[in-house]
Amino acid sequence: MKKGLFALLLVGVLVLSVVASGCIGGGGETTTSPSPTTSSPSPTETTSPSETATTPSETATTPATTTTPETECGSGKVVIWHAMQPNELQVFQSLAEEYMAMCPDVEIVFEQKPNLEDALKAAIPAGQGPDLFIWAHDWIGKFADAGLLEPIDDLVTDDILNQFAPAAQEAIQYKRHFYAMPFAAETVAIIYNKDMVSEAPKTFDEMKAIMEKYNDPNNEKYGIAYPVNAYFISAWAQAFGGYYFDDKTEMPGLDKPETIEGFQFFFQNIWPYMAPTADYNTQQSIFLEKRAPMMVNGPWSIASVKDAGINFGVAPLPPITKDGKEYWPRPYGGVKDIYFAAGIKNKDAAWKFVKWFTTSPEVIKELALQLGYIPVLTPVLNDPDIKNDPVIYGFGQAVQHMYLMPKSAKMGAVWGGVDGAINEILQDPANADIPAILQKYQQEILNNIGG
CATH class of the missing domain: 3.40.190.10 (Periplasmic binding protein-like II)
Structure with a gap:
């Protein structure tokens, strides 16, 4: 230059x-x-x-x-x-x-x-x-x-x-x-507070151990700060081979066993360590106020992290080990x-x-x-x-x-269906029938795209 x-x-x-x-x-x-x-x-x-x-x-x-x-x-x-x-x-x-x-x-x-x-x-x-x-x-x-x-x-x-x-x-x-x-x-990644977590978790087991250590909801402290919507939790829906939408077939995949497994994984293994809200601003504030050791967010959030004076690092969401195989969370990008x-x-x-x-x-x-x-x-x-x-x-x-991120014009009909499913699950995450809910919204998406 x-x-x-x-x-x-x-x-x-x-x-x-x-x-x-x-x-x-x-x-x-x-x-x-x-x-x-x-x-x-x-x-x-x-x-x-x-x-x-x-x-x-x-x-x-x-x-x-x-x-x-x-x-x-x-x-x-x-x-x-x-x-x-x-x-x-x-x-x-x-x-x-x-x-x-x-x-x-x-x-x-x-x-x-x-x-x-x-x-x-x-x-x-x-x-x-x-x-x-x-x-x-x-x-x-x-x-x-x-x-x-x-x-x-x-x-x-x-x-x-x-x-x-x-x-x-x-x-x-x-x-x-x-x-x-x-x-x-x-895309999104883990942004972690180095004063609370010296090194980024390299496996999901390490990530879960950190969440367990810091989770203290009675004192409004949590294991992780994580906005919840179709974009942010796509990483887990797509971790085991599932997907919201396949660009090649132009068909949704909410009812695929792999997608269902990903949703269940998120709500069983991450949601319990979060403040019980899906709201972006609330979740980000929890991390910025140092009430959680980690946050899942994108590069657009870094200035706020710096302004909060947090000594931070950035790392990918870590892989899950299951039956001897490694599965990487795959967030939309x-x-x-x-x-x-x-x-x-x-x-x-x-x-x-x-x-x-x-x-x-x-x-x-x-x-x-x-x-x-x-x-x-x-x-x-x-x-x-x-x-x-x-x-x-x-x-x-x-x-x-x-x-x-899918390129097909039909993807526009998918977002609302996925967020609808998430909102219904959030009404009672511990007892929600996730397979039934995802199958319901799979059909809704098919109807909306004329499938």
């Missing part, structure tokens, strides 16, 4: 001194997710912790160890629509300015759209849409089915694709077509994409910029160190500075076990 530009970038980020964003979707637009990672009720439909942006890492920046691809330059104007937070936008604009300095015939223009989805759906069919837009990968199904995306199959070659983590490769394609390029990911809009006016220049942005180790490393984004470009995942950053590295390890 150019030293002068980077100095300005760093100063700008420090002056802003913003708080956590988690916003895989790109920032300020909170639809139904706390991060707005997705247009679904993923992390929280009722809480929106992602109104703030992940704090910049305090790791010193050094040049990436890999070689940046040779810059290819187009010409003309490239318009990018987004819903990013101000601190995110500043970093993106600074990187775009660096690109424009190398490619003086190109103009990169970012346009903020507070209600991005509605704006795109209105503008693209009328021929007034952008060249590119930024959001999570889970829009790809409904936007492609609606004819709102431009395929880039002829541009995404194997040598480009293979630079990314497998989940990121999967996140940019739908029904055998490529429509976007990835640049980051997010999202991938940040740059999409190509149907009717794109400057595809050549747009592609060359996006290729540079998503495949340049220096760019992706900058996003990680300044915004806390979890890299999906493999060379950056192995960068020493990334490995030495406990937040980025901890969530990066969690990403390795995440279950990619």
